[in-house]
Amino acid sequence: MVSTAAEGAQNPTHKYDPDFTQHVIDTCGPKTSPRFKQIFAAGIRHLHDFAREIDLTPEEWLAGVKFFNETGKLWAESDGKRNEMHRLSDIVGLESLVTEIANYVQTEDTTYTPTSAAILGPFWSPNAPWRQLGDSIIQDEHKNGLVTYMHGIVKDLVTQQPIPNVTFDMWQASSNGKYDFQDPENQSDNNLRGKFKTDEKGEYRLYCLRPTAYSLPQDGPSWALLQAVDRHPMRPAHIHLMVTHDDYKPVITQIYPKDDPWLATDTVFTVKDDLVVDFEPIAETPKGMKEHTGPGGKATRELELNIVLAPKGMAINAAKPVEH
Numbered sequence: 001m002v003s004t005a006a007e008g009a010q011n012p013t014h015k016y017d018p019d020f021t022q023h024v025i026d027t028c029g030p031k032t033s034p035r036f037k038q039i040f041a042a043g044i045r046h047l048h049d050f051a052r053e054i055d056l057t058p059e060e061w062l063a064g065v066k067f068f069n070e071t072g073k074l075w076a077e078s079d080g081k082r083n084e085m086h087r088l089s090d091i092v093g094l095e096s097l098v099t100e101i102a103n104y105v106q107t108e109d110t111t112y113t114p115t116s117a118a119i120l121g122p123f124w125s126p127n128a129p130w131r132q133l134g135d136s137i138i139q140d141e142h143k144n145g146l147v148t149y150m151h152g153i154v155k156d157l158v159t160q161q162p163i164p165n166v167t168f169d170m171w172q173a174s175s176n177g178k179y180d181f182q183d184p185e186n187q188s189d190n191n192l193r194g195k196f197k198t199d200e201k202g203e204y205r206l207y208c209l210r211p212t213a214y215s216l217p218q219d220g221p222s223w224a225l226l227q228a229v230d231r232h233p234m235r236p237a238h239i240h241l242m243v244t245h246d247d248y249k250p251v252i253t254q255i256y257p258k259d260d261p262w263l264a265t266d267t268v269f270t271v272k273d274d275l276v277v278d279f280e281p282i283a284e285t286p287k288g289m290k291e292h293t294g295p296g297g298k299a300t301r302e303l304e305l306n307i308v309l310a311p312k313g314m315a316i317n318a319a320k321p322v323e324h
Helices: 005-010 020-026 034-054 058-077 084-091 094-102 220-228
Strands: 147-156 167-171 193-197 203-209 239-245 248-257 301-304 307-309
Touching: 020 034, 058 084, 058 220, 084 094, 084 220, 167 203, 193 203, 239 307, 248 307
Parallel strands: 147 301, 147 307
Antiparallel strands: 147 203, 167 193, 167 239, 239 248
């Protein structure tokens, strides 16, 4: 039996216009770069499918528009100091996923792999000072902070040999849970930041603080989203690292004390097993290492952390950057 147009209208095979999404994608002009069109088309398909799947209402759509307007407003009103969109991408796990994709490396020996990557976050600074091996990054007084002797070797994934002249860039919050530019009343510029170079043996050594857990800001769109999904705003204690060398794929990562209570529920989803470390009590400063005499006095903790870098040729990522 041949169905009539009226019957087709009463019993549609598609709930909504089946050609609409492809029509939106096909409006891309001939000057659109291939990679940008790939990103745009995939984004539109997923966005439209999302709206169809949940039957998004006009009121819900407008609430979303307002939400993102408020996100941009925070950035503008802070003169770019508070990147709320970056924080939103963190609490939904997007930056962690992008980081995993960008740092995928295929290895034959699964027992010896590159140090895992973690998100850069919004607090890195290009202006961190160069410091000498054995120096402290602790410039200012801190309340109840534990001075830590941190050291290790940076090694090649393939040869498992030390790599000299590696840049070891690190930054962390103070014992009050705030970074230097969040806390100008208590911290000087570049407090708890520093860049070091590994020596001929691939070794680095320095003084820092055992890190402290802290909460994301409890205001603004990110906090509103966390409340809506009944999640806490806590980040486990961590130290940020950016380890680079011209011949190797960089490692941007974070390390966490093994006894931190927020490891399993980190609100930005960055914790990996090989990044969980042990800050052990230290009996005495190793020979050849000068005693820490700055704020906080002598070191009471020690952390040995070795880093493994993959040669650049081992990085696998087929995507090409978007052309502008």
